[in-house]
Amino acid sequence: MISLQSVNLGYSNIPILKNLTLHVGKGEFLGVIGLSGAGKSTLLMSIIGNIRVLQGNYQVFGYDLSSISKRELRLLRSQIGFIFQGYNLVNRLSVLHNVMCGMLKDLPMGRSLIKLYSGEELEKAHEYMQIVGIEQLAMKRCDELSGGQRQRVAIARALAQEPKVLLADEPVAALDPKSAVQVMDVLRKVNETYGVTIISNLHHLDFAREYCDRIVGVASGSISYDGSTHALQGSTLEAIYDNNRPMGGEFDIASIVDKTHGGVQSSPWEEERFAKVPVAA
Numbered sequence: 001m002i003s004l005q006s007v008n009l010g011y012s013n014i015p016i017l018k019n020l021t022l023h024v025g026k027g028e029f030l031g032v033i034g035l036s037g038a039g040k041s042t043l044l045m046s047i048i049g050n051i052r053v054l055q056g057n058y059q060v061f062g063y064d065l066s067s068i069s070k071r072e073l074r075l076l077r078s079q080i081g082f083i084f085q086g087y088n089l090v091n092r093l094s095v096l097h098n099v100m101c102g103m104l105k106d107l108p109m110g111r112s113l114i115k116l117y118s119g120e121e122l123e124k125a126h127e128y129m130q131i132v133g134i135e136q137l138a139m140k141r142c143d144e145l146s147g148g149q150r151q152r153v154a155i156a157r158a159l160a161q162e163p164k165v166l167l168a169d170e171p172v173a174a175l176d177p178k179s180a181v182q183v184m185d186v187l188r189k190v191n192e193t194y195g196v197t198i199i200s201n202l203h204h205l206d207f208a209r210e211y212c213d214r215i216v217g218v219a220s221g222s223i224s225y226d227g228s229t230h231a232l233q234g235s236t237l238e239a240i241y242d243n244n245r246p247m248g249g250e251f252d253i254a255s256i257v258d259k260t261h262g263g264v265q266s267s268p269w270e271e272e273r274f275a276k277v278p279v280a281a
């Protein structure tokens with residue numbers, strides 16, 4: 001489904017990620033972890049053809065990203081849902097309208113969208129709202145929702161696109177611990193119910209462990225770990241989170257995994273983020 005062989009990716013011909021070899025199959029729930037600036041977002045954005053392939057072979061759904069045409073790129077992107085930390089919703093529209101926008105992205109916003117959809121499409125929208133647990137909010141404006149509710153709307157809207165792959169760029173980084181768990185539960189449900197491949201950047205190590213089948217660790221411009229969540233400990237973690245320090249030095253991995261944040265374990269840099277980001281109601 002997604003296949004990278006010795007790929008270099010970068011901005012303006014300067015490689016940011018080098019010699020990447022990665023294969024992602026249907027139905028996987030893949031977590032991408034690494035320090036801030038390691039290149040996690042760059043990797044995610046590359047899957048929708050937003051990053052220059054400087055070297056190597058990069059295939060998504062059989063399209064070669066080095067030679068993909070504009071039309072093919074549109075087709076490829078129509079099969080990939082993307083959710084961000086910042087939700088990216090139309091705030092003045094209702095939850096239902098936002099979800100519908102995922103189905104027919106080109107509709108003019110000024111008109112009453114409901115009338116333009118078939119009963120079948122409305123049923124689908126309700127199914128997606130139900131699966132993410134927001135059907136009771138269908139007629140609420142998005143700017144009246146909490147952060148966690150907005151993120152679930154964003155997931156329902158992405159589902160309305162009927163994607164093969166859902167990319168999530170730090171989907172819970174801006175959320176309080178309880179909402180974060182709800183959103184991660186929804187992603188798991190989507191993965192299990194529809195078999196949608198999920199690739200999510202996660203700052204939260206315990207979420208990566210709890211929800212993902214497989215972890216990719218990005219460090220120093222390359223993939224330093226690709227494997228199961230079980231082996232993700234000790235020196236493996238050190239290699240991902242502190243590549244500059246000698247192995248077995250004074251670096252205390254416990255400081256990453258054992259700090260608690262409202263009952264949910266979090267990393268030091270994550271706590272910094274939580275401190276800066278207003279907690280959703």
Ligand SMILES: Nc1ncnc2c1ncn2[C@@H]1O[C@H](COP(=O)(O)OP(=O)(O)OP(=O)(O)O)[C@@H](O)[C@H]1O
Pocket residue numbers: 011016034035036037038039040041042043
């Ligand atoms: N548009 C851009 N032009 C040039 N360099 C960029 C651009 N976007 C990101 N970079 C650089 O690419 C590197 C990787 O950035 P990226 O955002 O992928 O990291 P990240 O691991 O997702 O970080 P974070 O966890 O903070 O979101 C960084 O050094 C960043 O400065």
